Amino acid sequence: MKIDSSLVKKLRTTENWSQEQLSEKSGLSLRTIQRLENGGNASLESIRALAMAFGIDSADLTLNEPDLPQTPLDAVKTGLYEFANFSGTATRFEYWWFLAFVVLVTAVAAVLHERVNQIMVLILLLPFLAASNRRLNDAGHSPWWQLFWLVPFGQIVVLILLAQPNPEQPTQA
Numbered sequence: 001m002k003i004d005s006s007l008v009k010k011l012r013t014t015e016n017w018s019q020e021q022l023s024e025k026s027g028l029s030l031r032t033i034q035r036l037e038n039g040g041n042a043s044l045e046s047i048r049a050l051a052m053a054f055g056i057d058s059a060d061l062t063l064n065e066p067d068l069p070q071t072p073l074d075a076v077k078t079g080l081y082e083f084a085n086f087s088g089t090a091t092r093f094e095y096w097w098f099l100a101f102v103v104l105v106t107a108v109a110a111v112l113h114e115r116v117n118q119i120m121v122l123i124l125l126l127p128f129l130a131a132s133n134r135r136l137n138d139a140g141h142s143p144w145w146q147l148f149w150l151v152p153f154g155q156i157v158v159l160i161l162l163a164q165p166n167p168e169q170p171t172q173a
Helices: 005-014 019-026 030-037 044-054 072-081 092-112 114-138 143-150 154-163
Strands: none
Touching (some): 005 030, 019 030, 019 044, 030 044, 114 143, 114 154
């Protein structure tokens, strides 16, 4: 979840607390406080702990997340527009539709001509790796797992990790 880091800093300075004091009052580590004040993502537990320390509602600390892609076309657009964004998150819906687009485009390019296929693979490689990074971040895994793409049968491991849900969001029944 995105946290309003400027509000956290403002509340901390209003209370005249150092980061160490906020760490003690909230029960979070100093490193977590520093990361959150620098705009990092926060778990639901961290947001609740900060809200209790400040005596405010936890909803006041979170930022409204942008609307998630609603259609497969939106997911593909997001994947292409955020080609250089290796941080952040990507939902399963967004990632799998973008992967389907990449597979479809490279398959059509392979049918057309070998050179066209090579060019399309080079063009789509960076957006694909960025989307995979964001998906692994969302699933709570390190993006370094992508190195398994290079290992024989390692793709299976990566695909399993990419298919896992976000651990902070409840699954829909």
